[in-house]
Amino acid sequence: xxLEPGAKVRVRDAWPERHAPMHIRTPHYLxxxxxxxxxxxxxxxNPEAIAFGRVGEPRDLYHVVFDQPSVWxxxxxxxxxxxxxxxxxxxxx
Amino acid sequence: MAxxxxxxxxxxxxxxVAALIRRGITSEAAIAAKIASTDRASPETGARxxxxxxxxxxxxxxxxxxxxxxxxxMGVTMAGQPPLGVLEDTxxxxxxxxxxxxxxxxxxxxxxxxxxxxxxxxxxxxxxxxRAVLAEFGTVLPAGMQVRVVDSTADxxxxxxxxxxxxxxxxxxxxxxxxxxxxxxxxxxxxxAA
Numbered sequence: 001x002x003l004e005p006g007a008k009v010r011v012r013d014a015w016p017e018r019h020a021p022m023h024i025r026t027p028h029y030l031x032x033x034x035x036x037x038x039x040x041x042x043x044x045x046n047p048e049a050i051a052f053g054r055v056g057e058p059r060d061l062y063h064v065v066f067d068q069p070s071v072w073x074x075x076x077x078x079x080x081x082x083x084x085x086x087x088x089x090x091x092x093x
Numbered sequence: 094m095a096x097x098x099x100x101x102x103x104x105x106x107x108x109x110v111a112a113l114i115r116r117g118i119t120s121e122a123a124i125a126a127k128i129a130s131t132d133r134a135s136p137e138t139g140a141r142x143x144x145x146x147x148x149x150x151x152x153x154x155x156x157x158x159x160x161x162x163x164x165x166x167m168g169v170t171m172a173g174q175p176p177l178g179v180l181e182d183t184x185x186x187x188x189x190x191x192x193x194x195x196x197x198x199x200x201x202x203x204x205x206x207x208x209x210x211x212x213x214x215x216x217x218x219x220x221x222x223x224r225a226v227l228a229e230f231g232t233v234l235p236a237g238m239q240v241r242v243v244d245s246t247a248d249x250x251x252x253x254x255x256x257x258x259x260x261x262x263x264x265x266x267x268x269x270x271x272x273x274x275x276x277x278x279x280x281x282x283x284x285x286a287a
Binding site for chain 1: 176178193194220221222223224239240241242243244245246247248249
């Protein structure tokens with residue numbers, strides 16, 4: 001799956017750290033949130049594996065933009081958040 | 094995390110380094126070279142990159158396309174460093190960089206992060222109330238300018254290319270570089286002709 005700029009995505013509403021020790025680079029505040037792909041940043045070893053000394057399989061990394069006020073329920077209209085997210089945390093929305 | 098290392102931790106470090114050297118994974122010289130390059134890194138490097146981008150459209154294009162290559166072009170060794178991305182401010186968009194998960198920071202081109210960048214308060218508030226944080230740094234954005242908070246969560250490190258301030262027409266690169274400071278390169282404040 002390669003997502004194109006402008007693709008609508010949703011961050012998986014998953015909380016695997018509640019069940020096992022994890023190293024996750026997806027912030028809590030974005031779980032379940034909808035955003036728009038800004039661009040594909042490249043392919044990097046999955047940090048969730050390398051943090052535990054395992055082989056990090058290559059994963060696509062994207063810059064994704066989110067509407068900032070709707071994430072927090074406050075803020076200025078039009079402000080945005082832009083966050084690096086790995087492909088396995090994104091679903092098509 | 095804070096405070097002085099304990100004798101136990103220094104002993105552990107010494108044993109770890111000795112083991113890595115014994116196995117050929119690193120060397121005293123490689124460690125010394127890494128410490129030297131880390132100590133050399135300072136906001137002056139990022140400032141020179143910004144100033145060049147303001148006067149040289151080809152360098153500006155390179156900086157925005159491949160920040161690591163643009164840093165290399167300034168003599169920075171990027172081997173072994175995370176890739177550098179550069180985000181351009183415009184008349185309508187202002188970037189603010191934070192790392193909510195830890196303290197990712199473009200050290201190769203700015204040096205060590207300031208204390209506040211690593212604080213829980215900055216990391217929590219920058220994503221939630223960026224305009225209040227900016228105001229505390231004395232930064233009030235012109236009406237109509239949107240804020241884009243860049244949460245540095247993964248493999249890249251992010252630097253901001255601020256807009257060239259009014260009143261700097263005709264300035265050469267060195268004079269421009271002198272007005273660009275550390276805080277401008279992560280977007281908590283804006284450069285001014287001074």
